[in-house]
Amino acid sequence: MNDIIIKNISALILPKKSEQPLKGSEMDELEIIEDAMIVIKDGHVVYRGEETKGYEATEEIDADGMVVSPALVDPHTHVVHGGSREHEMALKRQGVDYLTILEQGGGILNTVEQTRKATHQQLLDKASKNIIRMIQHGVLTIESKSGYGLDRENELKQLEVSREISQKFPITMRHTFLGPHAIPKGMDKDVFLDEMIELLDEAQAYADFADIFCETGVFTIEQSRKYMKAANALGMRVKIHADEIDPLGGLELAIEQNAISADHLVAASTNGKNLLPDSDTVAVLLPGTTFYLGKDQFADARGMIENGGAVSLATDYNPGSCVTDNLQMIMAIASLKLKMTPNEIWNAVTVNAAHAIDVDKGTLEAGDQADIVLWDAPNHEYIPYHYGVNHAHTVIAKGQVVYRRPGLEPL
Numbered sequence: 147m148n149d150i151i152i153k154n155i156s157a158l159i160l161p162k163k164s165e166q167p168l169k170g171s172e173m174d175e176l177e178i179i180e181d182a183m184i185v186i187k188d189g190h191v192v193y194r195g196e197e198t199k200g201y202e203a204t205e206e207i208d209a210d211g212m213v214v215s216p217a218l219v220d221p222h223t224h225v226v227h228g229g230s231r232e233h234e235m236a237l238k239r240q241g242v243d244y245l246t247i248l249e250q251g252g253g254i255l256n257t258v259e260q261t262r263k264a265t266h267q268q269l270l271d272k273a274s275k276n277i278i279r280m281i282q283h284g285v286l287t288i289e290s291k292s293g294y295g296l297d298r299e300n301e302l303k304q305l306e307v308s309r310e311i312s313q314k315f316p317i318t319m320r321h322t323f324l325g326p327h328a329i330p331k332g333m334d335k336d337v338f339l340d341e342m343i344e345l346l347d348e349a350q351a352y353a354d355f356a357d358i359f360c361e362t363g364v365f366t367i368e369q370s371r372k373y374m375k376a377a378n379a380l381g382m383r384v385k386i387h388a389d390e391i392d393p394l395g396g397l398e399l400a401i402e403q404n405a406i407s408a409d410h411l412v413a414a415s416t417n418g419k420n421l422l423p424d425s426d427t428v429a430v431l432l433p434g435t436t437f438y439l440g441k442d443q444f445a446d447a448r449g450m451i452e453n454g455g456a457v458s459l460a461t462d463y464n465p466g467s468c469v470t471d472n473l474q475m476i477m478a479i480a481s482l483k484l485k486m487t488p489n490e491i492w493n494a495v496t497v498n499a500a501h502a503i504d505v506d507k508g509t510l511e512a513g514d515q516a517d518i519v520l521w522d523a524p525n526h527e528y529i530p531y532h533y534g535v536n537h538a539h540t541v542i543a544k545g546q547v548v549y550r551r552p553g554l555e556p557l
């Protein structure tokens with residue numbers, strides 16, 4: 147295991163480690179140390195702060211004036227899935243909306259068909275390409291959902307692939323059972339929901355959380371409550387895809403059921419947003435999905451933050467409603483469309499994202515695992531400002547360099 151000193155850091159970004167997610171005005175606080183260095187030993191941080199003498203290491207990395215931060219955390223992805231849905235772009239161009247495509251047997255159900263056909267190895271090989279890209283983009287902690295199997299065999303297949311990813315790559319993962327993601331063709335909704343509730347007990351051996359898609363035409367508030375109560379009764383923390391398109395009151399239900407996160411929230415009610423600050427629920431906002439669905443209304447991040455809520459960001463990477471694995475792009479959309487400040491954005495993709503999946507990541511304190519990114523950027527505001535490219539220059543996972551941005555081949 148190399149000992150490494152990273153020196154000549156122009157700006158070292160240090161999100162605050164705390165027992166609770168950052169809420170309200172805390173989200174705009176971000177410690178940044180100039181002319182800094184980091185000392186890594188046995189894969190962990192032993193010193194981070196202003197340049198100082200007295201440390202030695204087998205390897206020195208000259209950050210050459212770059213910005214350095216903890217590696218990013220993506221707390222909401224559907225990265226394990228079969229096939230793709232580019233054919234749906236033609237329907238979108240014709241103005242067919244997301245829920246109509248699903249109602250017609252496409253959307254999620256199209257991916258279910260392709261996921262059920264795929265073998266474990268095929269799903270692993272396909273997801274591995276996205277995981278590598280996420281690592282190259284500075285993301286080393288990832289949440290991965292099932293939800294494209296809709297039966298025991300295929301839901302567990304997805305979760306097994308998800309768990310194998312965490313063995314195959316130097317990343318930290320959290321796994322979510324999203325059995326009630328859609329209703330299999332020809333099945334009664336309540337019969338199917340009871341099957342997924344029945345599966346919770348077995349699924350909790352593979353998954354950290356239980357999640358449900360609460361939306362018009364999918365699962366109602368009452369059905370979602372039934373499922374979340376069953377998961378809570380088993381001791382599983384719950385999540386919910388809530389108020390993505392229609393204002394069903396999913397955020398209120400999330401808070402009522404002590405969900406660790408409520409995700410999407412584009413149509414969250416004022417009542418729900420008022421309950422958020424005093425809850426233990428993190429609002430995970432997915433502005434890339436709003437962009438991809440061609441919607442004008444984005445989640446009210448400003449209202450949630452100014453009201454004292456805890457906000458995080460994620461890609462929602464999936465084959466139909468947000469086809470990007472680039473969390474840096476989400477940082478830019480959060481700046482442009484959610485009107486979040488650079489400090490809020492950095493906290494939303496590090497410490498608050500970590501709280502949304504109950505993992506101790508997103509900080510660089512002594513003792514923390516050395517998951518670190520060197521960014522080819524003049525300052526921390528630059529990354530949300532210059533969108534659509536990868537600013538990561540060097541990625542260090544568990545104290546080992548796992549990615550260095552290549553230059554051009556000799557011309």
Ligand SMILES: O=C(O)CC1=NCN=C1
Nearest residue numbers: 254359387464465466467
């Ligand atoms: O469309 C998909 O595959 C993923 C999704 N689930 C709920 N919203 C989007």
Ligand SMILES: [Zn+2]
Nearest residue numbers: 222224387462
């Ligand atoms: Zn999702």
